[in-house]
Amino acid sequence: MQAARSIAMLAALGVAMPGLARDYAEVQRSSVYVPVRDGTKLAVNLYRPSDKDKVAADKLPVIFVFTPYRARFRDKDGAIKEVALDDRLALRSLIKAGYVVAVADIRGKGASFGRRHGFQDRTEARDGHDLVEWLARQSFSSGKVGMIGCSYLGGTTFHTATTAPPSLKAVFVGASDLDKYAFVRRGGITAQFNTRPAEPLSDDLASLPVDGDRDSAQLQAAVQQHAKNTPMAALWYGMPYRDSVSPLTGNAFWKEVGVYRYLDAIRRAGIATYFWSNWQDEPTAQSILSAANMKGSKFLAGPGSHCVPPPGFDFTGEVVRYFDHHLKGVDNGIAAEPRATYWVEGLDGKGGYVRSNILPGESAKPIRWFFDAGRSGTARSVNDGQLGTQTGKAGTDRFTVRYDLPPADYFAFWAKPMDDKGLSYTSAPLAKATKLIGYPVVRLRVSADKPDANIFAYLDQVAANGTTEVVAFGRLALSHRKTGKPPYETMGLPWHSGLRTDVAPLPPGQQADLAIDLTPVSRVVPAGARLRVTIAGADPRQRNLKDIEQKPAPVITVQRGGTRASWIELPVAD
Helix, strand or coil: HHHHHHHHHHHHCCCCCCCCCCCCCCCEEEEEEEEECCCCCCEEEEEEECCCCCCCCCCCCEEEEEEECCEEEEECCCCCHHHCCCCCCHHHHHHCCCCCCEEEEECCCCCCCCCCCCCCCCCHHHHHHHHHHHHHHHHCCEEEEEEEECCCCHHHHHHHCCCCCCCCEEEEECCCCCHHHHHHHHHHHHHHHHCCCCCCCHHHCCEEECCCHHHHHHEEEHHHHCCCCCCHHHHCCCCCCCCCCCCCCCCCHHCCHHHHHHHHHHHHHHCCEEEECCCCCCHHHHHHHHHHCCCCEEEECCCCCCCCCCCCCCCCHHHHHHHHHHCCCCCHHHHCCCCEEEEEEHHHCCEEEEEEEECCCCEEEEEEEEEEECCCCCCCCCCCCCEEEECCCCCEEEEEEECCCCCCCCCCCCCCCCCCCCCCEEEECCCEEEEEEEECCCEEEEEEECCCCCCEEEEECCCCCHHHEEEEEEEEEEHHCECCCCCCCCCCCCCEEHHHHHHHCCCCCCCCCEEECCCCCEEEEECCCCEEEEECCCCCCCCCCHHHHHCCCCCEEEEEEEHCCCEEEEEEEE
């Protein structure tokens, strides 16, 4: 810390020091095609810091971004959009702070050549490796490279790290997955992520051509190759089991794209890792597990939605400090700071960030809240069940799956209340505020009148004035109910194998025990609010809902009370 204070003092006095960040007001851009190991040419855009049209002469570290969404293109109004000049990922701030930023289109997208074989497969990971090493060899480079990205770009960052490029020193991974099968086909059910239709080729043709391609001939030739890309939605829908062989790619694709299988390569290489995702975003469940599996990694979670810079937090400052430390060797104190920084909704009545060396959920105490009968005390099919800390008399509740759901937003990153679409169980108003940090887990004893059906579980917070929000949710197909020993750290959560030999129908009328882990929560539920659990059989965010609808709809029965109760485990924190 003394060194950090000394550096700050020298900077205030205007004393130049090696590796010390300085402000560059301008940017000099160039672009080039770079051939990777199989000869495929990938489009790389370079942004070098400059002052008054004079490019920085120093050898600088490089921040690399690898995107399927076009590094540089014209939008529908003709305006030029450039990933590197946007600060959502702190890229413009990094250039200003003395970094070269490189943004490349993945093969089969944007202005790059090649055919996209799959979604973040090993070909794409090795492409990232080759580009990292090419960047490290350039005359403007210090030889040290970092990567940053969120969502798909977070995935390309994580996957490139698994190839352990010698020059890659640090990565900042946002909203990506550790186990793609457990994310995309969670519980055997595909959801809205990754299943949207492929973008038309006209999107790629809107990319700006690489310098020197004045007549766009190379751009057009590259985009012609994109016509042979593997369709993403069909890829995911065509692999129902963890060990499925894709009919489109001819290999066990879930195995190939499971980052957890390659973590040792990152560890051996000593690549620093920082994981970020916000609480109103499904990938946060995977981001916490990624941090749990990478000793020494840092973790950040804000209150926002998908890839939104966390409000109320100096996100760009954090990113710059992180890379300053790992790529420039600046002793700025970030290494000594607590491992995790995350927002707690409702903290001190409003919400705020906490810093801890414990990841969210690692120290939570699971407390059971049981499903109980409605006010009438009888079996029912309406949403008036009760939720309490004591189990009641044995009984059953049943509902018919409803497919007449309101359409979801195209990018519905978060669920909406479903209490009128199935069974729901609501607590009495809480007598005191309760802090929930971690993963709720719903434990159900169920049966159905069909050999398979989908189960969706939601945890709601109902304010004293009746305002309701979904705070966690999860899903599981009856046929995928079998759990197994996970191949990575799951923080004690149930892990469903999804293997073909473990997936089995449930004979109609036969009861089975289900364990459904929900997305993580971080909030203080105030006194006077209620907690509600809803069990449904369909979710409007399923893009293929019309294709999988069963007629007649399944009838699902939930056992409650007695010795075979159904309940939710809430992660209560001190």
